[in-house]
Amino acid sequence: MNLCDAQSEVKLLLSKVKPSELHKLFNWIRTSDELDELLSDNRKVILRHISAELRAALPLDAMLPSESTAYCKMQQRSRPTVHVDSFLYNEDQVDSLCEEGIFSRSYCLTCGSYKTAPLDFISHSFSISELQFLFENVLPDLSGRLLVDVGSRLGAVLYGAHVFSSASQLVGVELSEEFVKLQNDIIRKYQLTDRIQVLHSDVCLQDALLQNADVLIMNNVFEFFMEPREQVRCVCVFRAWRFIMENFRKKGSLLVTIPSLQESLSTIQQEVLQPSWVEELPVDYDVYLDRDTDPDALRQIHLYRVI
Ligand SMILES: C[S@@+](CC[C@H](N)C(=O)[O-])C[C@H]1O[C@@H](n2cnc3c(N)ncnc32)[C@H](O)[C@@H]1O
Structure with missing residues (x-):
């Protein structure tokens, strides 16, 4: 089915939904993981396998001790910056690492206080x-x-x-x-x-x-x-x-x-x-x-x- 036919089918389907349920359906389309899974195919699965393999072989920041220039450039930035490689970690994986306390999205402005600011993330790879x-x-x-x-x-x-x-x-x-x-x-x-x-x-x-x-x-x-x-x-x-x-x-x-x-x-x-x-x-x-x-x-x- 091409895009044009698919659009007609979706409109037809939506016209059959109870009006009081329609906004719930739109919300489900916007937020549900179930639909995102339909966008995944074998090609993405192969890349996810490779990503997992590389994650296991590298430290959390996916940088080498020899990359002193890159570390130095990151320290020279105006805001504290950490490297999170987007090919290795997607948003959900970063969230999980934060929940486990392995990773943080913010840093302490005054050590020991609750005053925090968001960290800048950079990635050296494409997601x-x-x-x-x-x-x-x-x-x-x-x-x-x-x-x-x-x-x-x-x-x-x-x-x-x-x-x-x-x-x-x-x-x-x-x-x-x-x-x-x-x-x-x-x-x-x-x-x-x-x-x-x-x-x-x-x-x-x-x-x-x-x-x-x-x-x-x-x-x-x-x-x-x-x-x-x-x-x-x-x-x-x-x-x-x-x-x-x-x-x-x-x-x-x-x-x-x-x-x-x-x-x-x-x-x-x-x-x-x-x-x-x-x-x-x-x-x-x-x-x-x-x-x-x-x-x-x-x-x-x-x-x-x-x-
Ligand atoms: C930001 S990464 C790009 C990663 C990858 N191309 C991607 O998009 O996922 C830049 C890489 O360029 C390499 N690099 C820097 N200067 C280079 C040069 N003159 N010749 C070859 N590689 C270089 C670095 O070692 C680093 O691994």
Whole structure:
């Protein structure tokens, strides 16, 4: 049944409901887990299995002791910030951890008092719903295309692309050797080697790969993971972006950034952005995925086309 037929059926059904019960029915549609379960399919189940496997292999904050720069950047933020990886923990799981006292959504303003303020959460990965949105609503059909995830970390984008898209080649590039090993363990165990490959490398050494890519995903790659000293960081980020702009040039290829290019480049000299490099394409953010989806997180996803 297509959308139009389904809408007619729903209207017909609603016209048969007792008027006094109608508002209860709408409330049930809005809040019930039973309907969200209908939105889940085998593809999401596979991703949830992978997520559980990674949760068991990583500490609660899913960060490595070697990620001192990212820890440092988080401490430099104006409000206390903790890392909760959205691919590993959804809202219900965070709630459960809070109930068990393992986790907290707030911090004490005056130690020992009840005066608390909410903690800022950041995630270094896409959630499962964001991945579904990215591949089903943002990007077009990727049949026969090469997708590159810059800074593939836990591999969330690669697993998401494997289940939600028809891209023929999915390549992750990741600086951290430990994360590369973790991704390779998952790829082997879940038999995803037919389309996924992970390179242990700095993206700035991958000119040929960028020149061949049809889709480039850049989720907060340089924001937290480069040199904490501001001046040195600016130079490194500037060089990295310039390298990407010089090599990711195939006309019509697609770039996805989180946050927007403008925001990503706001901390460095803007002239790095060659005005004729890409154009922004519209994205329809008005989509219901499930109760867990944060609409503000979806709005951070920006799509560009190389011109
Ligand atoms: C925010 S995570 C992105 C995770 C993943 N792409 C996703 O969306 O779920 C950024 C990752 O980029 C990696 N990274 C940072 N600079 C890099 C570089 N120059 N080359 C390759 N990886 C890099 C970091 O180690 C980190 O794991």
